[in-house]
Amino acid sequence: MKFAIAQLNPTIGDLAHNAQQVLNAARQADQLGAQILVTTELVLCGYPPRDLLLRPSFIQAMAQTLEDLALALPPHLAVLVGYAAANPKARYSGEKPLFNSTALLQGGQVQQVFHKQLLPTYDVFDEDRYFAPGQGPSSFTLPCGDWGIRVGVTICEDLWNDEEFWGGRSYARNPIADLAGDGVDLVINLSASPYSLHKAQLRSAMLAHSAARFRCPILYANQVGANDDLIFDGASLAFDRQGELVARLPAFQAGLAVVDYDPVKGDLTPGEVAPLPTDDNEALWSALVLGVRDYTHKCGFAQAVIGLSGGIDSALVAAIAAAALGPDNVLGVLMPSPYSSAHSVSDALALAQALGIAHQTLAIGPLMADYDQVLDPLFADTSPGIAEENIQSRIRGNLLMAISNKFGHLLLSTGNKSEMAVGYCTLYGDMNGGLAVIADVPKTRVYALCQWLNQQVGQGSNGAIAPVTLGTLATRVSAQGLIPQNILDKPPSAELKPGQVDQDSLPPYDVLDDILDRLVQRHESIADMVAAGHDAAVVEKVLRLVSRAEFKRRQAPPVLKVTDRAFGMGWRMPIANRWRSEAAVHPLTAEQLLEA
CATH class of the missing domain: 3.60.110.10 (Carbon-nitrogen hydrolase)
Known part of the structure; x- marks a missing residue:
């Protein structure tokens, strides 16, 4: 039988x-x-x-x-x-x-x-x-x-x-x-x-x-x-x-x-x-490639467009897209500002060459100047800050959406789970897109995936990122790896102001990701996280950021789910929410509760 x-x-x-x-x-x-x-x-x-x-x-x-x-x-x-x-x-x-x-x-x-x-x-x-x-x-x-x-x-x-x-x-x-x-x-x-x-x-x-x-x-x-x-x-x-x-x-x-x-x-x-799959990175890679391929084709698209910043997140998304759709069907767009470092541009170009994807450069300095001129009467007598920084991201988001509309490309969002969790992302800017490819992948895992990918290229494996031929890519990029080493080595930065790095605003990503895992995945209390060795002030800051970013997540593109607790349809947190877990460490008195 x-x-x-x-x-x-x-x-x-x-x-x-x-x-x-x-x-x-x-x-x-x-x-x-x-x-x-x-x-x-x-x-x-x-x-x-x-x-x-x-x-x-x-x-x-x-x-x-x-x-x-x-x-x-x-x-x-x-x-x-x-x-x-x-x-x-x-x-x-x-x-x-x-x-x-x-x-x-x-x-x-x-x-x-x-x-x-x-x-x-x-x-x-x-x-x-x-x-x-x-x-x-x-x-x-x-x-x-x-x-x-x-x-x-x-x-x-x-x-x-x-x-x-x-x-x-x-x-x-x-x-x-x-x-x-x-x-x-x-x-x-x-x-x-x-x-x-x-x-x-x-x-x-x-x-x-x-x-x-x-x-x-x-x-x-x-x-x-x-x-x-x-x-x-x-x-x-x-x-x-x-x-x-x-x-x-x-x-x-x-x-x-x-x-x-x-x-x-x-x-x-x-x-x-x-x-x-032999390890977590191989399984995760295979899942993300399949997710992008099916979402693109089942939604009626044939090609994708991605903003290439020279950073590790956009590098990983570009590699996934090239594997899922073929390099000929991916367009990478570089949009340097006056604050972009020279290596960000050169790293993005090296990545596009290694993947074999088309690329285009659209400098946004003149557009930034136009925004400054239009807003000057309203912003006069104020200090430059987050609003001006976010304008850069929104200019880039508008340009990418224009390309998507003009040529019928699917815009892939490149933000990771760590950023999505704490709101280190810009509405109508880098959050623009039809699919958030790695928004369920923590930053530390992004690094691990890129390192694994480079190892696969170095070994000449032919199966992992089909239809991209790894043997050809390995020949093309030699010992440099598919993801340029400088992208892996340099401190992550949004480059929205001079000398900016992510750790100006956030804890180190290994610390942040562990706190987020304990909060989002395991539902631990602040007391539990402090007992695990985390600083109470850092934990409380992260929890505040997660709560305040809920309105952003509600407006994000669909997130490919690869963990048990993703910021998608299974995440059902209220936006207007005054519960604060900080009370677990600093309980409020009855008088403070009444005042609140």
Whole structure:
């Protein structure tokens, strides 16, 4: 008995294209002798469809597409397809109007439909907004010789509630335990699990635990590709009943694998296990390249434009864009001001040459003088300060947007997570863009990624940043590396005034990033951070900056999510907010509270 896993990259709302992907995979699986094909969660509409699910015409079109797909599939192949199904009880029961469902298609018909039981409503997930929970256990019988195989069907979150693995349950039910108690021979899971650092290892450990605990093989099909801010890494898995990994598809690319099931032993047999990325930098790089490529193409763009400052952030974004779209499809724009150092210009030019991207220089000194002249009557008798500094950034932002509008290029924002957190970025300036590529990557990780990238070039690796040929780049830049060494070595600076460096306003980035990780990711108190060795005054300053920058983050471009806590749809902080965590260190008296 052969089970096929299709790791597909659907586009949200493109029902015909997504159905064609399923059909192509089904034909391939049929040629390989598979009896059943497993696709991914909501593959027919793409995950997450969000408020498209509120449109009745969309749901009706999806149902029709499902029926058409059933007729087109190889007639003897069973295919599990994820889609959103109407809830017929919704009108009179008060339930949500839809189910997150899986249809079993065979013989030109929808044979059975199974519904997701556990609906995540946290971080980026909002499934309770749309779906009613299904009731299980859900299973079907797959004919096999003189007997049949009982197959349990689960959808994504249904697997994420094992109290033994997590130390407790988030939901009352554990669908895997229910299926095991119902006597199924194998469990299938259709998933759309977004990428974040180390999540692939967590998934693998969780699935191995469940397979071994319930003595039941598990097939896990995960979506791949990026939709808006979410990146899906694929890396679909299969575990035997001992919890041993028997198959894994490659991460960050679509694919199909066939896994054999031995009905006599009641177990999966070993197959091909694709390796995972060897370290965090490789995984993060692959995710960001995939995120930029899919966001650009799925939004209808072919080329990107980037402001090249000669700094490390724009260097990394340019390298990612060149890898994702090809160097011929990336334009780097240098916009030096009178405060720009000579090395910033030369470093940006060296980077553009190393990447092989086109570049253009637009000096902004004359525009700055025009702004000064226009504002002089209003700004008279005041000292130059942040307002004048930010004008430079906004001039650059306007120029980049003009290029984007004129030539149809996607403008990529280059700010990192550390800057986004504390507001060290300018609205309508360097925050301009259609996608914030590294706004979930802390500054210290930006340096680590660039150093890793240079090592890959030096080693002549050909796979890491395809379609850029690393061997050619290595020849072109010799021992200098893809990212010029001076960009890595010089103190980071916005260069908005003479001699300016980031550390004039911010703690050293290793200190800042650790505080931000403890605050944003771990939700630690000031007292916890002080106990970890941080200066209380520095911690309090960082927390004030994070709180005050909320209005900026609300207006930022979509942020590619690569950590568990990104400044995207899963971050839901109020802007008008008077809570200050400083009270944890300096509690207010009743009188002070009344005065506040």
